[in-house]
Amino acid sequence: MSRLDDAFREALRRQEPPDGFAERVMARIQARPEQGGAWAGLLAAFQRPRLRWATALAAAALAVGAVEYRNERERRVEGERAKEQVMLALRITGGKLRLVQARVQRIGYAPRER
Amino acid sequence: MPDRADFEGIVREHQSMVFSIAYHFLHDRPAAEELAQDVFLRLYKSFGALESAEHLTRWLRRVTTNRCIDYCRRSKLMPRIGLEQVPEPSSPSRPPDPMLSRTLRQLVASLPGNWRALVILKYQEEMETEEIARALDMPVGTVKSQLSRALDFLREKASRVLGETE
Amino acid sequence: MRIAIAFVAAMLTSAWAQEIKMPPAFDKLAAKAEESVDVTLDSNMLQLAGKFLSDKDADQAKAKKIISGLKGIYVRSFEFAKEGEYSAADVDAFRAQLQAPTWSRIVGVTSKHGENNEVYFRTSAGSQIGGVVIIAAEPKELTIVCLSGTISVDDLADLGGQFGIPEVVLPKSKAKGKEE
Numbered sequence: 001m002s003r004l005d006d007a008f009r010e011a012l013r014r015q016e017p018p019d020g021f022a023e024r025v026m027a028r029i030q031a032r033p034e035q036g037g038a039w040a041g042l043l044a045a046f047q048r049p050r051l052r053w054a055t056a057l058a059a060a061a062l063a064v065g066a067v068e069y070r071n072e073r074e075r076r077v078e079g080e081r082a083k084e085q086v087m088l089a090l091r092i093t094g095g096k097l098r099l100v101q102a103r104v105q106r107i108g109y110a111p112r113e114r
Numbered sequence: 115m116p117d118r119a120d121f122e123g124i125v126r127e128h129q130s131m132v133f134s135i136a137y138h139f140l141h142d143r144p145a146a147e148e149l150a151q152d153v154f155l156r157l158y159k160s161f162g163a164l165e166s167a168e169h170l171t172r173w174l175r176r177v178t179t180n181r182c183i184d185y186c187r188r189s190k191l192m193p194r195i196g197l198e199q200v201p202e203p204s205s206p207s208r209p210p211d212p213m214l215s216r217t218l219r220q221l222v223a224s225l226p227g228n229w230r231a232l233v234i235l236k237y238q239e240e241m242e243t244e245e246i247a248r249a250l251d252m253p254v255g256t257v258k259s260q261l262s263r264a265l266d267f268l269r270e271k272a273s274r275v276l277g278e279t280e
Numbered sequence: 281m282r283i284a285i286a287f288v289a290a291m292l293t294s295a296w297a298q299e300i301k302m303p304p305a306f307d308k309l310a311a312k313a314e315e316s317v318d319v320t321l322d323s324n325m326l327q328l329a330g331k332f333l334s335d336k337d338a339d340q341a342k343a344k345k346i347i348s349g350l351k352g353i354y355v356r357s358f359e360f361a362k363e364g365e366y367s368a369a370d371v372d373a374f375r376a377q378l379q380a381p382t383w384s385r386i387v388g389v390t391s392k393h394g395e396n397n398e399v400y401f402r403t404s405a406g407s408q409i410g411g412v413v414i415i416a417a418e419p420k421e422l423t424i425v426c427l428s429g430t431i432s433v434d435d436l437a438d439l440g441g442q443f444g445i446p447e448v449v450l451p452k453s454k455a456k457g458k459e460e
Contacts, residue, residue, distance in 0.1 A: 007218055008218055009237050009240070011216075011219050011222070012134075012222065014130045018332075021133065022122055025129075025154045026118065026121075075328075080144040081144045082328050082332065083329045083333055084144070085319050085321055086329045086347060087340070087343060088319060089353045090353075092355055099397065100389060100397045104387060104389060
């Protein structure tokens with residue numbers, strides 16, 4: 001039974017996430033607006049006419065940044081998924097090629113030299 | 115809110131645990147990363163409520179596991195792999211091969227959500243029953259009985275993979 | 281797998297992916313299958329995937345090299361609960377596309393247990409292969425693999441020994457009863 005337990009432990013051992021995982025988490029945290037005081041400060045700034053345009057521009061820049069970040073994140077998810085699909089496809093291809101090879105070898109087929 | 119530099123250190127310390135629970139549960143690396151990121155965002159928001167390093171680890175395991183179960187329910191992600199479809203070799207008693215771990219991971223990924231969570235915490239995190247119960251906020255008796263059924267099921271299915279008869 | 285191949289010296293420029301189509305019948309097979317794999321990666325997706333394949337991992341580095349010349353990877357694989365869920369006609373409809381002169385059937389292995397495995401190469405110049413199609417038809421499984429674009433014989437041979445795929449050891453007398 002311990003051999004099976006060891007096999008499961010090996011199969012389920014921890015794996016590292018893709019490179020840059022911590023950076024992406026921190027980037028998402030950075031992209032979040034601050035709670036409470038920052039919102040109150042933003043509201044106060046809007047109430048002062050001279051700062052209205054500057055605040056609007058800053059908010060727009062933040063929104064653009066957030067959209068760009070979201071696009072980059074989606075691209076990354078799509079890229080990782082494409083990578084997994086490539087590996088899956090090549091594993092299937094390799095497996096089938098080896099199967100054909102084994103069957104050919106079993107029946108003793110020697111391909112003609114051309 | 116925690117200091118961001120400190121928090122990044124916490125992410126790096128626990129990222130493989132969180133990602134691995136998600137990956138072994140969902141069997142989908144991109145989805146696992148997405149879910150793991152969400153867990154750390156939640157941690158950032160809830161950080162002040164945590165009392166110790168041990169509490170933090172327990173919190174991460176519980177939230178990650180619950181998020182995985184919710185994800186499966188929401189996306190109707192019933193086991194991607196039917197239990198009957200996990201391949202068995204035509205000849206028994208083969209030595210372990212590179213595909214064995216993959217086969218066993220598929221076996222685990224084919225379990226119902228609760229069983230899957232318990233098995234992952236047992237084997238990936240090497241937790242005892244009482245620890246699992248505390249982490250998931252479940253009665254110890256429930257964890258014991260569900261884990262026992264899950265392991266019996268896995269052992270019966272996997273014993274042929276390893277060529278064992280017990 | 282090293283196979284001696286004669287190539288016709290003609291560079292093919294037509295849109296490969298449009299020439300080989302997965303028959304509509306395969307969509308219905310997916311609904312009947314217990315498990316199915318559907319991989320459709322055109323050149324854009326392969327380029328994107330290439331950026332995420334790590335040079336530090338041996339398997340991924342090899343994969344990156346293999347796909348560098350490819351324009352598309354298309355895989356359909358179906359596993360069925362019982363035999364007879366797909367017909368020979370389903371496969372024939374696909375196979376008919378490979379009768380064009382640009383395709384050569386390199387290997388064909390059949391057995392009386394209903395297993396039929398074929399490998400087709402598309403001719404290209406030099407030691408490159410212009411495309412690969414694998415048809416693996418078994419009583420309860422059907423797999424079609426199409427690699428579009430150029431791939432070297434060496435890379436193709438390496439495919440069979442990479443990515444943790446174990447060596448296939450066939451029993452002397454295949455016990456059909458073991459199949460589910």
